[in-house]
Amino acid sequence: MERDPRAPRQHDSRQHGDSAKPAWSGKPAEQSVYALSGLRHNQLALFSPCPRGLEMTLVAELNALGASNVSKVDGGVAFNGDADIMMKANLYSRTASRVLLKLAEGGYQQESDIYQLAMQIDWPRWFDVSRSIKVKTDAIGAQLRSLDFVSLKVKDAVCDRFRQANAGRPNVDTREPDMRIHTFLTRDHATIYLDTSGEPLFKRGWREETGEAPLRENLAAGILLIAGYDGSQPLLDPMCGSGTFLVEAADIALKRAPGRNRRFGFQRLREFDALSWEALLSEARAAELPVRDLAIKGSDRALNMLPIARANLQRAGLADAIELQAQDILEARPFADSGFIVTNPPYGVRMDEQDALAELYPQLGDWLKAYFAGWTAHFFSGDLRLSDMIHLSVKRRTPLFNGSLPCRLFAIPMVAGSARREKPAADADNAADEGKDAE
Template sequence: MNNLYKMVAKTLFGFEEILAKELRDLGAQKVEIGNRVVSFYGDLGFMYKANLCLRTAIKILKPIISKKVRNEKDLYDFVKNIHWEEYLSLEETFAIHATVNSTIFNHSQFISLKTKDAIVDRFREKTGKRPNVDLEYPDLSIDVHIQQDLCTVSLDSSGGSLHHRGYRTATNIAPINEVLAAGLLLLSGWDGQCDFLDPMCGSGTMAIEAAMIACNIPANLNRKEFAFEKWLDWDLDLFEKIEEASLNKVRDFHHSIIGVDKAPSAVRKAIINVENANLNDYIKIKEGDFFESTKEIEGPLHIVFNPPYGERLEIDEEKFYSQIGDTLKQNYPGTNAWLITSNMEALKHVGLRPSRKIKVFNGKLEAKLVKYEMYEGSKKAKFQN
């Protein structure tokens, strides 16, 4: 138990419960839910596994130390007393990301600057030299979080946000964030036990995430690198063992996953991204207009899609959303259809009563993930059987 330590996984609003479940399923200890974060305990190998496998985490932080600070001198002294030479050498670079929720401190840039000064001054006093800052590709990413007067300094084990999966090289005007897509799929109950359709697939993100969930493929398998690979305690052998063990849990998928878009350019990009993710065997991308389509398969169908919002893509909202409702009602019996939108007014024009509404955020836009259940025959008949 001695080699277990506390870590914090950051996530998007509304995904805390599903991230906590992911962590428990992976084997995390002492999982606790916070606001857009879930804390847990694990060892070095588990930190590697969390970065590799979690679908709804944005970053995995490893807290070093917390202390109450009342002013900038307290902050400076606190940071300067941390044994930075255990984490960083003179030849390496570092970067600081600060978040502040405090009445004492109100400027995250100022906190970053003070933290940088304290680290640099510690090295100067001890060695006469200092490590450099590199905001783009640092060897060590440091996270400083101040909640009122409590300052927590952490190492960022992920580096760039974990939504950068590594497979998406081609994008459209308004691509959906990969973590958001995975979270929506998990919230919708997608588990790979039936056929799947994204009827407005854009660059293919939803279909790719759906396939990775269905086959239990590690979310960040295609990612180029994680920040922990530059740490002084980086253990390549251990990481390769974790990766191999995770790949041994990949399972077969015996249904179809289809992504459709009416824009030829989107279809081309989606095909490239599916190829990058090595999922050609599981996903079919094709050109087509959802409003002119019908359900092509027998049996249950799971639909999850992200229609244009009118925020970044021009649409006639009333007509567009009423067409969504008409198409689902007339052409897609035996379907659970989920869609995300931030346009609550347009949603009214779907003309169907949602059976679920879940509040989420798409970037800074408050949105709803809504579910429409399309029954085979009439709803009345279903409940009489």
């Protein structure tokens, strides 16, 4: 599960245990409801969570889309913009997990304060009573017993606001709701968001089948962008699994908006402007490059993964553009003088898997050295032994999270004749490695 990121971790009561009682008492701090004149308000307060470690990549994406006041927090990015910016963030961001619209925030002490906060929002103005709803609550450091109970109180407030307006009450649908409402709590502060994305943004619509440990699409795209992939370099994923890097790389190369084939929560909002949305979508389609034979190749040694990857490529319209092969990574060879290897090896949970990986890493070093001069290898892994055991100079180690699992993206440029690290493995984290953990 992706951690909800909007507050510092040191306030996490789950880490501090029950001894971390609130150090204050009295009335909750002032609550404020955003005086939005609906979706057309040009200063919508927006927040996009993203996989931790990708915040600066998302900041760059949002700045490029014209968002204002873009600021990073741990695990997400806050920004302002009008309805077009909100729709563009949903359509174009490769790394955001969602785009949330902030409707109200304020201090709280108990559940009834959060109910009052939610009651202040003019819900019937945002969506019709015929829309089903789901409320979800995340928290870091909250002192309340049950987050489900908080969700229930917010749901009650939404229904009560509709009843006050003599509009009946919306139904709850926990599986496929029309409107998702997110409550986020820190120790003494609550924020209520309307989710403009609906299904999370990593669901692009092309991946129906996966292998055992697939990467989320937005994390894979972020890894490619951090690696410096811009669509012009040859790219090989020799442990491609279900093909996530391959499709995300092709989308970058073909300038395809990741959200072009899916629906969004904002389409169900009362003030949804279908004409503006159609115009944005047409603009995105006009910018796409025609599908062609791409310098992107994938392989995997698991014979059962290839049909899965093939089906995913097919659904993404890339069946003829990307070549797939069944082979062990050590049999893969370069198909250009230079390029990027971007791959995520298995992490190895069981002891025998750990042993197999310990045997594989030095072989990977030899394989890169023998065949891939001129290429840069990018390994994304939660197994931090890789950088020592591959016996090559790691230029950069970027900390990233796969859900809650701390990982690194190891960048290893293969300059002919110079990449072999002659120092013993024990020196791994010393000066021989240029790259300490990158910020």
